[in-house]
Amino acid sequence: MSTYQKHRKVILPVLLFPILILLWEFYIKIGNVPNYLLPRPYDLFVSLISLFTKGHAMKHIWTTLKEIFVGTGIGMMIGLVFGYLMAKIRIVEKMIMPFIIIVQTAPKISLAPLFILWMGLGIESKAALVILVVSFPILINEVSAIRSIEEDAYHLMKVLKGNRWQVFWYIELPYSLEMLLSGIKLALTQAITGAVIGEMIGAKAGLGYLLTLGSETYDIKMILNAVILLSFIGLVLYLISERIEKKALYWKAVDQRVIG
Amino acid sequence: MGQKENDVVIRDLDKIYGNLLKEDTVALKGINLSIKKGEFVSIIGPSGCGKSTLLKIIGGLEKLSAGTIEYSDPENRLGFVFQDSVLLPWKNVRENAEFPLVIQKKQTKENEEKLDALLDLAGLKEFSSALPRELSGGMKSRVSIVRALSYDAPLLLMDEPFGALDALTRDHLNIELLKIWSKTNKTIIFVTHSIEEAVFLSDRVIVMATRPGRIREIVPIDLTRPRDEDSRNDSKFGEYCRYLREIIG
Numbered sequence: 001m002s003t004y005q006k007h008r009k010v011i012l013p014v015l016l017f018p019i020l021i022l023l024w025e026f027y028i029k030i031g032n033v034p035n036y037l038l039p040r041p042y043d044l045f046v047s048l049i050s051l052f053t054k055g056h057a058m059k060h061i062w063t064t065l066k067e068i069f070v071g072t073g074i075g076m077m078i079g080l081v082f083g084y085l086m087a088k089i090r091i092v093e094k095m096i097m098p099f100i101i102i103v104q105t106a107p108k109i110s111l112a113p114l115f116i117l118w119m120g121l122g123i124e125s126k127a128a129l130v131i132l133v134v135s136f137p138i139l140i141n142e143v144s145a146i147r148s149i150e151e152d153a154y155h156l157m158k159v160l161k162g163n164r165w166q167v168f169w170y171i172e173l174p175y176s177l178e179m180l181l182s183g184i185k186l187a188l189t190q191a192i193t194g195a196v197i198g199e200m201i202g203a204k205a206g207l208g209y210l211l212t213l214g215s216e217t218y219d220i221k222m223i224l225n226a227v228i229l230l231s232f233i234g235l236v237l238y239l240i241s242e243r244i245e246k247k248a249l250y251w252k253a254v255d256q257r258v259i260g
Numbered sequence: 261m262g263q264k265e266n267d268v269v270i271r272d273l274d275k276i277y278g279n280l281l282k283e284d285t286v287a288l289k290g291i292n293l294s295i296k297k298g299e300f301v302s303i304i305g306p307s308g309c310g311k312s313t314l315l316k317i318i319g320g321l322e323k324l325s326a327g328t329i330e331y332s333d334p335e336n337r338l339g340f341v342f343q344d345s346v347l348l349p350w351k352n353v354r355e356n357a358e359f360p361l362v363i364q365k366k367q368t369k370e371n372e373e374k375l376d377a378l379l380d381l382a383g384l385k386e387f388s389s390a391l392p393r394e395l396s397g398g399m400k401s402r403v404s405i406v407r408a409l410s411y412d413a414p415l416l417l418m419d420e421p422f423g424a425l426d427a428l429t430r431d432h433l434n435i436e437l438l439k440i441w442s443k444t445n446k447t448i449i450f451v452t453h454s455i456e457e458a459v460f461l462s463d464r465v466i467v468m469a470t471r472p473g474r475i476r477e478i479v480p481i482d483l484t485r486p487r488d489e490d491s492r493n494d495s496k497f498g499e500y501c502r503y504l505r506e507i508i509g
Contacts, residue, residue: 152344156346158321159320159338159340160359160360160364251391252349
């Protein structure tokens with residue numbers, strides 16, 4: 001395979017990028033677009049750099065990342081634990097499910113002001129929103145992951161006289177992790193949305209806060225920079241989770257080789 | 261025949277599925293059966309005759325409604341081979357076969373060596389590190405058989421283990437199973453819906469009838485051992501098959 005074919009996935013978009021920048025520049029020239037509506041690519045780039053050097057960009061990025069990670073971590077734990085309990089104990093499912101559905105059908109953005117009133121402008125309210133967004137799909141998937149374990153796997157453990165803990169550790173936990181890892185990409189994407197919505201409603205820092213600040217002060221560059229940074233974070237998290245998924249679920253990889 | 265020679269003795273076993281709205285379903289009625297140590301017994305019958313249920317009851321996976329089962333092994337150790345091989349997809353061939361030793365915390369050097377010998381016997385040694393997704397159905401069956409043999413259970417219960425395989429692979433695995441059986445001295449109870457398979461493998465074939473599930477006849481198979489491809493050409497082999505087909509109907 002030639003170098004081009006091998007790296008085609010990277011080379012083609014990289015080639016397109018300067019063309020897009022030129023089109024952008026061209027559009028501003030031709031259309032006489034004023035700077036406060038759409039800055040020139042170069043100006044935007046300079047403002048992005050100065051955001052890092054003077055504007056505490058790292059502080060805002062770190063704030064948003066912290067909300068995403070704390071919220072996703074706790075949200076996954078809650079989803080896993082309650083999903084497991086609901087899958088194992090029907091009465092728990094019957095009891096909790098209606099409430100979960102009521103909370104979930106409310107648009108998340110409508111809950112953001114509540115959380116901010118209750119928990120303040122700090123990380124707590126945003127993390128809570130992320131938890132809410134992340135835990136539900138994990139919970140639903142965990143219920144179906146546990147329920148879809150074949151009965152004979154439990155029979156096998158019974159024949160081997162495995163105890164309750166061993167059934168959990170050797171059978172149920174691996175199947176839960178499989179579900180968790182294949183759901184981690186979706187969870188992280190939703191977590192970013194949750195954190196940004198929370199920050200836009202009320203915060204003291206974070207990229208969502210920059211979005212609101214930019215729109216209130218008519219600072220188009222700040223808005224665009226925040227969008228660029230959020231996309232970048234989203235991309236990096238996506239790539240990391242894809243890597244984790246591939247490594248951890250090695251045994252699932254599609255492979256046509258069959259022995260025997 | 262003395263009690264001591266038996267590995268499993270089943271007396272007056274009933275299995276009834278209770279139903280609040282309809283009449284109870286009698287799945288098994290009045291099963292009496294003794295299985296000798298080291299014997300290879302097949303259970304055969306039309307679908308719905310309760311042969312798998314009976315095997316699961318013997319294996320302790322389902323409760324009996326009435327009657328008793330006595331096992332010669334005081335610890336009641338047994339191996340169970342399911343129709344789907346039930347391999348853990350994240351463990352390789354050797355780890356799957358070793359799984360019972362892990363669960364029972366018996367990973368001694370002696371047991372590990374025994375396991376390697378079994379893997380060798382089943383032709384799996386060079387595929388030790390292969391994952392289940394890389395294996396064909398026949399290979400998966402072998403792994404699940406080795407897994408059931410890996411710990412010292414004197415009794416091996418097999419629930420249509422080759423039911424999903426093609427005829428050639430099935431015939432081949434039947435011969436290998438007999439080889440393994442002759443080297444390990446296990447008692448095997450084998451559920452199948454193939455008359456040829458039952459005759460080829462067994463010392464006795466237990467024919468069950470349906471509604472309620474009960475034993476219709478026990479047919480001793482008097483073919484010489486060790487059996488191989490040629491045994492199927494034996495005129496007696498054909499007679500047994502014909503006879504069994506007749507009584508099953």
